[in-house]
Amino acid sequence: MDKEVFNQGLLEFLSESTSPFHAVQSMSQRLRDAGFERLKNDGDIGPGSTGVFYEQGGSLIALRPGTEALRESGLRMVGAHTDSPCLMVKPNAEQRKLGYLQLGIEVYGGALLNPWFDRDLSLAGRVSYEHGAGAVATALVDFRDPIAVIPSLAIHLDREANKNRSINAQLQMAPLLSLDTQSFELREFLRGHLQARALDITEVLDYELCFYDTQAPAQIGLRREFIASARLDNLLSCYTGLQALLEADGSQWSLLVCNDHEEVGSCSSTGAQGPMLQNFLQRLLPDQISLPMLMQRSMMISADNAHAVHPSYPDKHDERHGPMINGGPVIKVNASQRYATSSDGAALFRLLARKASVDVQAFAMRADMACGSTIGPITAGELGVTTLDIGVPTFGMHSIRELAGSDDAWALQRVLSAYFSHPSPLFAASP
Template identity: 80%
Template sequence: MDKQLFNQGLLEFLSQSTSSFHAVKAMSRRLSDAGFTPFTTGSDLGPGSAGVFYEQAGTLIALLPGSEPLLDSGLRMVGAHTDSPCLMVKPQPEKFDLGYLQLGIEVYGGALLNPWFDRDLSLAGRVSYQNATGSVATALVDFRDPIAVIPSLAIHLDREANKNRSVNAQTQMAPLLSLDTGEFNLRDFLREHLREQGIEVSEVLDYELCFYDTQAPAQIGLHGEFIASARLDNLLSCYTGLQALLAADGSQWSLLICNDHEEVGSRSATGAQGPMLQQFLQAVLKDHAALPLLMQRSMMISADNAHAVHPSYPDKHDERHGPMINGGPVIKVNVSQRYATSSDGAALFRLLARQEGVDVQSFAMRADMACGSTIGPITAVELGVTTLDIGVPTFAMHSIRELAGSDDAWALHRVLGAYFRQAAPLFVKSQ
């Protein structure tokens, strides 16, 4: 696969992955097409076995066995997250004011709210319903068509809008769906939509739905330098890790985990602070007591987008640590362990990148500004594994439309590919 095909695949994946559930579905389909099979507790995995994958709601784990026993070789892991800041629909959302139908929302994660105004929005997620036999079942929904908008207030009615505009998520962010008589019920609407898809639904019982921008992902710029899309944070890393795993030669035990709920703290059954990865590894090992030994011989690369230095706001970065778009993947460092990078992990990444002819950048937050975090420190604490935080430089992180470089994801893919096939041990202790 060359860079052009890689980026075409990335754009297609971003378009398909309108919610964390859809991202998992899109990745599972690609894994299945490549010969991976669903993992069960009875799966007997040994050297040379076919790859397996396991999904739970918005989280996916995929494992490709290596050519040597797992405890001898250790495990090469890449982690990312499937969720992005968005507007989630409330349980009783219908609002009828002045003859308009709106839906009440709750902001998921640390979203930039202003860019959500005046966008053509659609709705995606999963629906839980009672089927014809009386059981609870779930189905994914994605309306695809623009069915909602959040109109701005005209400048004539708010002359200070360009000087000092704050947004109240409760009173100003409810998406507008239609002119309505007051009879609309979202659960009934979802039931009819599912029936149109050929699904037998007695009653919609609940849902997890998010609004999203229908503008398609695109490669833009005078020379196609940029990738513009919603959800680059962090579906770009999910896709990059997935493609690296699919291209792995099977010489090393290689694992990809894409967790849900990173944007709200990772404290969930399917989040990085939940038990899902540890339970999966214990099921693969079958000897739970062997997990600490395995982690001593393993490594996690946490891939999550990095802040590129913005030409209009250069003072927001440390002058020596301002990653450039298309300057290569970024090693993220924070001495307070908001990133889990250690010198040995960073050294290995630099070595792999050099072997692939890929430039590497560094990011450290200004000493007078607070630092964000990733699944990296959480995974390091939960598993006791050496962890490295890296990412692709990005503008407008947490906006409804973000911007990354068209060279950077491909460059990261090459380094992760080298990581998954490197024959030498990850680390050799000093004598």
Template identity: 60%
Template sequence: MSQANPEAFNLALCEFLARAVTPFHAVEAMASILAEAGFKPLSEAENWQLQPGGKYYLTRNGSALIAFVHGANAGPELGMRMVGAHTDSPCLMVKPQPEKVRQGYFQLGVEVYGGVLLNPWFDRDLSLAGRVSYADKSGAMQTALVNFQRPIAYIPSLAIHLDREVNQQRSVNPQTDILPVLTQLPAGDSIDFRHLLAEQLAAEHPAIEVDRVLDYELAFYDTQVASLVGLNGEFIASARLDNLLSCFTGLQALLAADGSQSSLLVCNDHEEVGSQSAAGAQGPFLRSVLRRLAGGNDTVYAGLTDRSMMISADNAHGIHPNFADKHDDNHGPKLNAGPVIKINANQRYATNSETAGLYRLLAAAEEVPVQAFVVRTDMACGSTIGPITAGGTGIRTLDIGVPTFGMHSIRELAGSRDAWDLNRVLRRFYDHSGQLFPG
């Protein structure tokens, strides 16, 4: 359920981050929270019978989710208040034939997913989680999630004695340098990784009968849980803050909304690798749902998109006290100084003056401070699902984010106040009645 104060909010956020170790686990956790709050599951393959005031959710690929409220006072055709985020984070994923034995150590070959900051992955207690496809005893294919939970792997650094220049210059070869060590093996022994997965499936899901593992999508993750840090608990440190913090914040805002307006939360997968997938923002998931909410009528759909707005929530770069020169002098967001409007003249962010102006009005009503981020003109700018959603649907879009340190590291840092403040503004946005924009 929705959290009523910042302390409870951050506690629930930490619990969510501990559960959401992969996009599949994130969607499973969000679906569980929505069902507990009275949202009804829908299937894309079935006919929908939606009721005014009804609350619904659906998933795609097990890694993307849309939840929406059919407004009690305003149907979807009068415009949707939408929030978007993404479930994936940069990580190390296991290759299809990963087994390696070197110097008597059993290791797994990994592939880098997204723009990983690799150096922080060394010397961490790692576990493994994801989705496994398997054949049951009848020969039918099934899928299930696995999470080893305990530390089972480690990527040891090379000692400074063997690399004296490491503090002056260090590069990481992703093919050779980051293979996790899982165990030691006697000479001549080997481990079948798929057999190991079958044993883990049986341990986690005693009711299923696994004949053999067919394939998998598995990622390593840091077992250190999220925590509040700082002399006064000013910060929250965790893996996957980018962008599960936004998924959780949007979810809590939707749960706290009064349900009078038609509102929607979309959490896409694959943002970190370009969003071009069935579950990504470049895929048809959101457009398909919006068209169904418009009853398949092109004119109604055009009116729905024209009257709607999307807030794309994705973490922003906070100004680092040790590297302040990496920011524009006037656009260095600080942690715990409010969510950040993200602006780029070249449309790497989808913010325009209308969407930014509306957000500033909503934030002022909640007495939430607002910051702005523009990348240095001599540096390249990242992007989000915001421009993709705006370009694919024509919906006015704002890019917003909580300021963060260490983005794409195995462990990131955000202010313990900012997510709560963003949640308050998003809730007001969901409840905002009447026309969103003039004209």
């Protein structure tokens, strides 16, 4: 796959994946199109068998079996996350003030709030409802059209806005839907939307909905050298890992896991700190003793975006560790293990990148600044597997619209494809 085809696919995926549930739906469809099958309870997964995938809420695991016995060959894993900082709709959301209808929100994750003002917003997520037969069913919704906005306060009413304006999420971030209509009730609105799709629905019981910016992802810049989009952190890594898995040669056991809830700590049934991945691996190896042995022969690459050095804020980076956009994927290192990178994992990545003719950069936080984290340390701690944290350089992380390079995701995909096809063993025995 060449770079232009890859980037066009990335833009399409970003546009489709307006919530973690939609990201899983989009990845599942691509896996089915490539011949993967949904995991069956009684299915046997052995060497050379068909690729399988497993969905749970906003998380997904996909596996391509290798040609040799798993216990001897080890498992090559790539991990990413499907969620992004956003505004989630509260259960009793309707707010009526001064003749306007708004919806109450809760901030999900560490969102950069200022860019949310004056954007054309829509709603997407999952709705749970009473099926006509009396059971609970779920359906995904995505309105696509702009149905809301969070208007800014005019500078004439706050002359210090450009110097010192704080944002109160409870009081100032409720999206505006319309002039007040007393007949509007969100659950009824959702029920009408689902009925229009010919679903057998009696009542909407609950929902998980998030607002998102309707501006389409785009390749921009004088030479089209940038990718601008919402949710680059971390759908870019999900798509890159997926394409690498689909293009792997099938010789090695290869796995992609995309977890929900990373932005809020990963502690959930479908998060990296939950049992989803370990349960899946135990399905491959029912013998409990075999899992630690398998992990000794395996590796996890945690793919999550990295902070590019900003030309207007160069002092926010260590001067020797400022990744450049389109300078290649970034190995992320932290002495306090906020990133799980070890020297042997980093060395293997550098070797694979060199073979793929891809440049590699390094990132370490300034010694006087706190460091973020990823699913990498969580997975390493849960499974005891060698783990490497890498990512694509990005501007505006956690903004409603982020910026990455049009070369970098494609370069990372080439390295991950080489990783998925690298012969056993990953690491030679110590002399």
